[in-house]
Amino acid sequence: MSRFIRNAWYMAAWSEELTDQLLSRRVFDRQIVLFRRKDGAAQALADRCPHRFAPLSRGTRDGDAIVCAYHGLRFDGSGRCVRNPYADAIPHQAQVDSWAVVERHDILWLWGGTTGTADPALIPDFSPVAESSQVHAVRGYTLLRAPYEYGIDNLMDLSHIEFVHRGSFAGNGVIFAGTHRVREEGAAIHSDWWMPDVAAPSHTRGIYPPDMRCDHWLDMRWDAPASMALQVGSTPKGRPREEGIAVDQAHILTPATADTTHYFWASARRYELDSKELDGMLRTLFQQAFDEEDKPIIQAAYENLEGTDFWDAKPISLGVDAGGLRVRRRLKALLAREQDSR
Numbered sequence: 365m366s367r368f369i370r371n372a373w374y375m376a377a378w379s380e381e382l383t384d385q386l387l388s389r390r391v392f393d394r395q396i397v398l399f400r401r402k403d404g405a406a407q408a409l410a411d412r413c414p415h416r417f418a419p420l421s422r423g424t425r426d427g428d429a430i431v432c433a434y435h436g437l438r439f440d441g442s443g444r445c446v447r448n449p450y451a452d453a454i455p456h457q458a459q460v461d462s463w464a465v466v467e468r469h470d471i472l473w474l475w476g477g478t479t480g481t482a483d484p485a486l487i488p489d490f491s492p493v494a495e496s497s498q499v500h501a502v503r504g505y506t507l508l509r510a511p512y513e514y515g516i517d518n519l520m521d522l523s524h525i526e527f528v529h530r531g532s533f534a535g536n537g538v539i540f541a542g543t544h545r546v547r548e549e550g551a552a553i554h555s556d557w558w559m560p561d562v563a564a565p566s567h568t569r570g571i572y573p574p575d576m577r578c579d580h581w582l583d584m585r586w587d588a589p590a591s592m593a594l595q596v597g598s599t600p601k602g603r604p605r606e607e608g609i610a611v612d613q614a615h616i617l618t619p620a621t622a623d624t625t626h627y628f629w630a631s632a633r634r635y636e637l638d639s640k641e642l643d644g645m646l647r648t649l650f651q652q653a654f655d656e657e658d659k660p661i662i663q664a665a666y667e668n669l670e671g672t673d674f675w676d677a678k679p680i681s682l683g684v685d686a687g688g689l690r691v692r693r694r695l696k697a698l699l700a701r702e703q704d705s706r
């Protein structure tokens with residue numbers, strides 16, 4: 365019984381990671397090889413040849429096919445064996461699993477269910493972080509040694525900024541001055557903070573004077589299984605949001621195994637698009653925040669459970685954690701529904 369929901373879009377990679385080479389990555393506990401056809405379309409196959417189980421990612425590309433490095437069976441992008449170098453006949457079991465892949469907003473999305481049920485209309489909207497003539501994004505990746513739900517807890521409850529991110533985003537008490545609201549909209553769950561009349565937050569540095577009073581917001585949207593879009597925004601006190609400064613971020617978690625998680629992040633801006641210096645500064649800041657601040661505390665908390673299930677450990681609730689709890693319950697319900705329908 366899988367602990368992952370099948371019928372959802374999982375981020376497999378940033379678009380730029382998939383070149384003309386074969387890319388092997390573990391996603392929902394399957395080893396998957398990704399590659400591009402000649403027309404650029406991405407394909408995803410199980411990274412295991414059905415003959416003697418060599419990783420197909422060790423093979424070579426030949427047009428739109430992969431040739432296994434061990435005995436030369438050739439597979440097309442649908443996983444069908446299209447050539448057996450030893451005979452004309454192709455054994456009918458010579459078929460590898462394949463997954464539907466869609467490339468959108470500079471992200472390669474993998475459908476966890478059977479290919480025929482993939483609906484691209486369900487891919488969550490990450491257009492605010494996609495590169496364009498008006499938008500530039502700094503992107504990164506880190507591997508989290510904890511199940512993906514622990515990453516969701518962290519992101520859907522940003523109260524931790526005040527404690528975990530003192531060295532980077534420097535909350536300075538803004539969360540305590542704010543109100544928090546969790547709401548559902550369609551299939552999405554939102555966890556939003558509204559902090560009126562606070563000193564200019566760090567994301568406005570260099571644009572607003574530090575002592576300027578601002579209305580500040582942190583709006584987080586979750587889509588299954590763990591794709592989160594954050595907007596960090598500030599506007600001069602009392603002014604409409606459209607007049608302010610907003611930074612859009614992606615925080616997308618993809619389970620690699622039961623207890624390791626790919627954490628893809630991006631932060632987009634609409635000013636100084638070509639500044640390499642700003643890219644470097646932001647990258648350093650985000651690496652400090654996500655790699656050196658969030659990751660160690662999430663991993664340590666998970667390890668500290670010593671294998672006990674999250675719910676069995678009877679976590680206490682503080683109210684501010686309502687977003688993470690709502691998502692955990694939703695995931696449980698989605699999983700139960702899929703298991704019932706099998």
Ligand code: FES
Pocket residue numbers: 413414415416417418432433434435436437
């Ligand atoms: S293991 Fe792939 S052809 Fe033999």
Ligand SMILES: [Fe+2]
Pocket residue numbers: 518524525528529653658
């Ligand atoms: Fe954090």
